[in-house]
Amino acid sequence: MDKRLRVLILLILLGFNLLYGLGGTPLLDPDEPVYAETAKEMIQFNDYMSPRIFNDFWYDKPPMYYWLVAGTFNVFGVNDFAARFPSALMGIATVIMFYYGVKRLFDEETGFWSTLVLGTSLEFFYLGKAAVTDMTLLFFMTGAILAFLNNKFLLMYVLMGLATLTKGPIGVVFPSAIIFLYFLASGEWRTMKKMHIPLGAVIYFLVAGPWYYFMYQIHGQIFIDTFFGFHNMTRFTTAEHPDRVLWYYYIPVLLVGLFPWTGLLFDSVKKSITDSSGDGFKNLMFMHIWWIFVFLFFSISKTKLVSYIFPLFPPLAIIIGWNIVRVSRERFPRREWALAIPSLIMFVLLSVGWFFGGQQLTEMSFGAIILAGITLLLAIGIGSTFLYFKDALLASWLHVAAGILTMVVVFTFMLPTVSGRFSVKTAADYYLANCDKGVTVHIDKFLRPGFMYYANVPGVEMKPETSDFADLFKTGGTKFIVVRGLEYRRLVSADKNRLQLVFNENDIYIFKMD
Numbered sequence: 477m478d479k480r481l482r483v484l485i486l487l488i489l490l491g492f493n494l495l496y497g498l499g500g501t502p503l504l505d506p507d508e509p510v511y512a513e514t515a516k517e518m519i520q521f522n523d524y525m526s527p528r529i530f531n532d533f534w535y536d537k538p539p540m541y542y543w544l545v546a547g548t549f550n551v552f553g554v555n556d557f558a559a560r561f562p563s564a565l566m567g568i569a570t571v572i573m574f575y576y577g578v579k580r581l582f583d584e585e586t587g588f589w590s591t592l593v594l595g596t597s598l599e600f601f602y603l604g605k606a607a608v609t610d611m612t613l614l615f616f617m618t619g620a621i622l623a624f625l626n627n628k629f630l631l632m633y634v635l636m637g638l639a640t641l642t643k644g645p646i647g648v649v650f651p652s653a654i655i656f657l658y659f660l661a662s663g664e665w666r667t668m669k670k671m672h673i674p675l676g677a678v679i680y681f682l683v684a685g686p687w688y689y690f691m692y693q694i695h696g697q698i699f700i701d702t703f704f705g706f707h708n709m710t711r712f713t714t715a716e717h718p719d720r721v722l723w724y725y726y727i728p729v730l731l732v733g734l735f736p737w738t739g740l741l742f743d744s745v746k747k748s749i750t751d752s753s754g755d756g757f758k759n760l761m762f763m764h765i766w767w768i769f770v771f772l773f774f775s776i777s778k779t780k781l782v783s784y785i786f787p788l789f790p791p792l793a794i795i796i797g798w799n800i801v802r803v804s805r806e807r808f809p810r811r812e813w814a815l816a817i818p819s820l821i822m823f824v825l826l827s828v829g830w831f832f833g834g835q836q837l838t839e840m841s842f843g844a845i846i847l848a849g850i851t852l853l854l855a856i857g858i859g860s861t862f863l864y865f866k867d868a869l870l871a872s873w874l875h876v877a878a879g880i881l882t883m884v885v886v887f888t889f890m891l892p893t894v895s896g897r898f899s900v901k902t903a904a905d906y907y908l909a910n911c912d913k914g915v916t917v918h919i920d921k922f923l924r925p926g927f928m929y930y931a932n933v934p935g936v937e938m939k940p941e942t943s944d945f946a947d948l949f950k951t952g953g954t955k956f957i958v959v960r961g962l963e964y965r966r967l968v969s970a971d972k973n974r975l976q977l978v979f980n981e982n983d984i985y986i987f988k989m990d
Contacts, residue, residue: 490595497887499557502901509926512559515545567604577622590797596879599733637683736878739819744799763791816862823855843889896982904930
């Protein structure tokens with residue numbers, strides 16, 4: 477296949493995978509509205525240095541993604557598509573950068589298949605369609621590591637600086653730690669002499685340093701204590717979500733997030749160790765150090781989120797892509813069952829999961845049945861292609877089809893039907909049209925960023941799992957309360973009787989209390 481045709485295929489397939497349905501659902505609480513609202517307030521206050529939310533300064537993340545969203549808001553207006561477009565754009569940039577970077581390390585076929593694996597995995601297109609920082613971080617961090625592997629050291633320092641402007645110290649700590657561990661395992665310390673480390677440090681600080689310096693000059697110690705102290709150190713050592721402090725938390729996240737390629741993972745990991753040699757072995761060893769480090773780091777971390785292990789998907793995609801090419805080049809493929817059986821099991825399990833999971837939310841049951849049927853049919857096709865036709869490339873194309881069809885069904889038939897359960901937009905629209913704006917609004921902390929984004933009302937925050945909601949009954953005056961059903965159902969019956977229901981849809985309530 478001509479290399480220009482490969483690039484065109486990647487752009488069409490993966491661009492479609494990232495752009496389809498981008499503005500079809502409202503921003504999902506609480507994370508997406510946080511980033512969109514902060515970018516909106518950058519424009520509102522004409523201050524692109526100090527991030528704000530609820531009209532107050534805050535120090536959660538560096539400004540890179542806010543800048544990107546503010547840019548698209550200025551082009552497309554303030555809307556849900558524009559809030560997500562930078563992630564999709566960075567996703568497209570990631571797959572093109574990834575293709576060329578992997579191609580130089582291995583060969584053109586490995587670059588092509590590794591990119592298809594990455595770009596059609598569930599977690600990739602999920603985060604590539606979300607108004608969050610993760611895809612932007614992936615682009616800069618993966619770019620920095622591939623720049624190192626391709627001996628483009630000065631570029632590596634620039635990209636680490638940009639990664640640090642995207643999500644903080646992790647942007648330099650992760651690439652540096654992975655490279656150091658590789659040196660430790662391979663003994664190739666002599667490479668350090670070629671890395672121009674003193675010059676690189678200057679470049680890195682020139683890229684990453686100015687924003688941090690000016691933030692400290694403007695805001696002083698509170699910026700250091702909040703950004704570095706709480707949002708970096710405290711989150712690592714203290715659980716923000718105590719129910720997720722499980723040593724195995726990221727195992728199911730990895731297995732599901734890598735779908736449809738999960739079934740190929742185990743054989744690929746094994747063969748990358750036993751059947752590689754020369755530069756290929758060294759490069760694959762680097763990939764193992766890369767993904768294992770990320771996995772262990774966040775498994776140790778007390779605060780856990782699904783998106784945290786996203787940086788390990790590129791090295792796993794390379795390992796799987798390398799194995800697809802290896803098997804396709806065998807004249808007489810052996811042990812097809814090692815690829816077919818795990819894929820069959822994963823597809824069948826996910827088909828069952830789609831079906832029964834869809835029954836839990838009746839609005840998406842139709843889409844879930846469609847997706848379960850497609851997944852089961854593809855399981856049969858992949859199994860027979862591996863075992864009967866012995867065609868690894870055709871089976872791999874069926875995996876690509878599975879990834880893209882999963883995305884289409886989810887964003888056409890499933891997510892739009894249930895988005896009201898995960899977004900406060902409808903409640904915010906109702907409030908704007910029907911409620912007295914002169915009355916104080918108390919808002920569930922989980923819903924507050926979205927309410928601010930859609931209604932432009934900061935309100936008074938009520939923290940979940942505290943007495944904030946119940947305490948409102950001890951104060952006088954008229955007030956509106958915007959709250960999830962989860963919090964409402966915690967009230968005792970006597971308190972509930974004092975609330976006047978104004979709005980109730982998708983388990984999000986607006987009450988009035990006099």
